[in-house]
Amino acid sequence: MMPELGKYEVEVLSSYAVSILLIVALVVVSILRSRKARAALDEVEKRGRKHG
């Protein structure tokens, strides 16, 4: 299944590995930050409603 990459195998595979790693890292960080921001806002709004 793996294509024959010849003498440039390291270059091609490392390009894909680094790029995919960076993309996945940014997506994960963005999702975690989004959840955190949503939870923080919910909490402050709930507190605000409680205190009128």
Place this chain on the structure above:
Amino acid sequence: MASIWEYANPKKFIATTDKLLPWVSALAVATLVSGLIWGFFFTPEDYKQGSTVKIIYLHVPAALMAINAWMMMLVASLVWIVRRHHVSALAARAAAPIGAMMTMIALITGAIWGQPMWGTWWEWDPRLTSFLILFLFYLGYMALWSAIENDDTAADLTSILCLVGSVFALLSRYAVNFWNQGLHQGASLSMDKEEHVADVFYYPLLVCIAGFILLFVALVFLRTQTEIRARRTRALLARERLGQ
């Protein structure tokens, strides 16, 4: 017909992007994965560059998005300066880390590709240098947003920085044409069929570009929502402190 300025309302923006986000995200993943699989597994080697040609499916879309992300930030910054819509300033802020990551991918894959082809990881070539400066502008832009406590002042100053940085974003795109020197070749994509890469590489490249664009849009939606919520939280906390 609804005006585009309706989306300057944070609630309207969140409601609309909440509906769009799952679709855009799914489409981004499907396009990106299929484009990369097509390019990596089902395209031949180039007669000159060997298998390193497969790096094109990451390098070119990332470089394209690095420049276009800054252009999107420029438009959003201009909207902030002219119309003072907070969502546009926050969208520019949200796009910066994505653009920085795209620039980093373009620089890293370019260096890895350049080593076997040019015999060097780096050269102070016009396009490479302007790309490095663009990356530094991204870092400076993000640092400036973090350094200033008042959101409106931060939006003002970062908008000015964005206007200045646009020169380098444009230079990154057109440096090869301006100076006609350096190691980096001309554009891989062109409206002129004679100029762009062979069809066997071109079509999977277009799919990868579409995937990167959709990924950018999905991340901008998600991160802008985050910035809007974080800003609202800061405002409510400030109100709480005043009330005590």
